[in-house]
Amino acid sequence: MYQQLSNLSDRELISRARKLKDREAEGVLLERYSHLMVAVCLPYLKKNPGTGAQTVFPQLLQRLSNGLKVQSIQKANEWVHQTIKTYFAQPEKQVPYYPSRESRDRLHTENRVEKAANNTIEKQALIAQVKTAIAKLGNDDRYLMEQFYLENKTFADLAAQKGTTVDKIRNQLKKAKSRLATQLTN
Amino acid sequence: MPNNIHNENEKLLKIFAGIRCLNKDQLPRYLEGRLTDVEKHLVEQHLVDCDLCAEALLALQQEGLMEQYPSLSTGIQQYIRDSIKPVSxxxxxxxxxRKVKQRESMLIYFWLAAFVVGGGALLFGISQYSGRKPAAARTAVPVVAASVASPAPAPAAVPVDSTQLQLSHKPPALAAATNPGTPPPVVPAVKKDTVKAAPVVKKPVVDSAAKKPPVAAPKPPDSSKKAADKPKDNPETAAKPAAKDTPAAQIAKNKEKENEKKTDNDNKPKTGANAAPATSGKVDTDEYLYKAAMVYQQHGDLDEAISRYKHLSGTSNSRVSEMARYQMAVCYRSKGQMGKAKRMFKEVVRMDGTMKQAAQQALDNM
Structure with a gap:
């Protein structure tokens, strides 16, 4: 059963946990993101030596478990990230997860691409739209997008070319992609 | 060239391809640079979108945190498994x-319902059975009880009726003649009652009329009886309690029936002659039942009459069974079920009894 559940997508696990009240599905989902949670929490734990891992992680997991039952979650990674952030920012307050505008645009475009996978006509139309949207981007953004997605350059390569850090390159790519998604959605 | 264009187009769409987060294995390998080019590109494509993975990588790149990561990571996984699985x-x-309990309770309900329904059906069956059989007993018993127990004038009305019933069916001469020889319960009652009721309702006139003429002619006593019956009816209705209405009604109807029968087919003397040898209690019961069925027939309750006739048609008394069949056929005819009526008339004809002619006539008329 565990093996079968671990092969399911996030969306299926969430729906199982919500509709069927399947605790195992919930466990598999949380376990899937547990190592990332640990990694993200480590700097906070280091900053606040008073708070032990034995108290933080159970509380955090409980909060995620509660949120899973009541919140509508489109992207599990964003939900986990936001929950961790709000937990450390306001430990007493339980802020509900709500995806940002950019995130929703991205999700919408991703769904469109997924749907068009088996429909050649729609795919061609989508490709044409992406091309025009890329053409509308700024030179720098367009160059980065083409290098990264078409030339398969790594962050490190691009950072070396530009003389910046990997993190900055990543952020720039992220912004460019969000702009692209917004153009395609509207 | 077109291939290149096609590939480029496909690559454009991968900008928006959904890629999963880094798993437990990929995270340290990415940090250590131990991924293949394709895998690394996929991870970086995902990293563009995913703040969680990017932040996790950044955190693990900090000094001193990588050492804590493996132990904490396995610890939290164990914690999740421990807390989820036992609960699950x-x-x-x-x-x-809960399912097993539900099933068990459903079974219990089922058997309870089955028991109740079965019990109800059994009770219904018993009541139906006893409701049919004791119909004779119900009419016969009061006659005996009243005739034996009460010499008083008021209850005597009932026995008078019973004798009347008997007399009305049998030729009076025969009834009087068979009195001493007939089986104990009914016949002595007839004797006593006629004697005792006589002063009250001027019975002697009837009796004498009944006793004398049969030798000469069988018909006159009937007319004299009719005349005598009318005055008798009044004391009957006055004397009887409400519960004894049915016998009274039966008698009244029976008399009418008899008259009809006599006019229809002058079988009376013959049937009387046939009935003469069968003077047992069983025959009496059959005749009572036959009369009761006729009462129903006259009331218009043909279904009940038919069911009673059916019951009677199976009796050993061939005369009663024949009459019952004949009347059943009449009932069917008046209900409009001509097929059944014809079948019944044919049966009567086949029986070759006293009603053969009448049945044949009826068949011809249909």
């Missing part, structure tokens, strides 16, 4: 137990 197991057990 317990939940499953509870669910299963």
């Amino acid at each position: 197991q317990v939940h499953k057990m509870e669910h299963y137990a």
Whole structure:
């Protein structure tokens, strides 16, 4: 059963946990993101030596478990990230997860691409739209997008070319992609 | 060239391809640079979108945190498994137990319902059975009881009726003649009652009329009886309690029936002659039942009459069974069920009894 559940997508696990009240599905989902949670929490734990891992992680997991039952979650990674952030920012307050505008645009475009996978006509139309949207981007953004997605350059390569850090390159790519998604959605 | 264009187009769409987060294995390998080019590109494509993975990588790149990561990561996984699985197991057990209980309770309900329905059906069957059989007993018993117990004038009305019933069916001469020889319960009652009721309702006139003429002619006593019956009816209705209405009605109807019968087919003397040898209690019961059925027939309750006739048609008394069949056929005819009526008339004809002619006539008329 565990093996079968671990092969399911996030969306299926969430729906199982919500509709069927399947605790195992919930466990598999949380376990899937547990190592990332640990990694993200480590700097906070280091900053606040008073708070032990034995108290933080159970509380955090409980909060995620509660949120899973009541919140509508489109992207599990964003939900986990936001929950961790709000937990450390306001430990007493339980802020509900709500995806940002950019995130929703991205999700919408991703769904469109997924749907068009088996429909050649729609795919061609989508490709044409992406091309025009890329053409509308700024030179720098367009160059980065083409290098990264078409030339398969790594962050490190691009950072070396530009003389910046990997993190900055990543952020720039992220912004460019969000702009692209917004153009395609509207 | 077109291939290149096609590839480029496909690559454009991968900008928006959904890629999963880094798993436990990929995270340290990415940090250590131990991924293949394709895998690394996929991870970086995902990293563009995913703040969680990007932040996790950044955190693990900090000094001193990488050492804590493996132990904490395995610890939290163990914690999740421990907290989820036992609960899940317990939940499953509870669910299963609840299902089994539900099934058991449903079975109990089923058997209860089956028992109740079965019991009801049994009771109904018994009541139906006893409701049919004792119809004779119900009419016969009061006659005996009243005739034996009460010499008083008021209850004597009932026995008078019973004698009347008997007399009305049999030729009076025969009834009087068979009195001493007939089986104990009914016939002595007739004797006593006629004697005792006589002063009250001027019976002697009837009796004498009944006793004398049969030798000469069988018909006159009937007319004299009719005349005598009318005055008798009044004391009957006055004397009887409400519960004894049915016998009174029966008698009244029976008399009418008899008259009809006599006019229809002058079988009376013959049937009387046939009935003469069968003077047992069983025959009397059959005749009572036959009369009761006729009462129903006259009331217009043909279904009940038919069911009673059916019951009678199976009796050993061939005369009663023949009459019952004949009347059943009449009932069917008046109900409009001509097929059944014809079948019954044919049966009567086949029986070759006293009603053969009448049945044949009826068949011809249909």
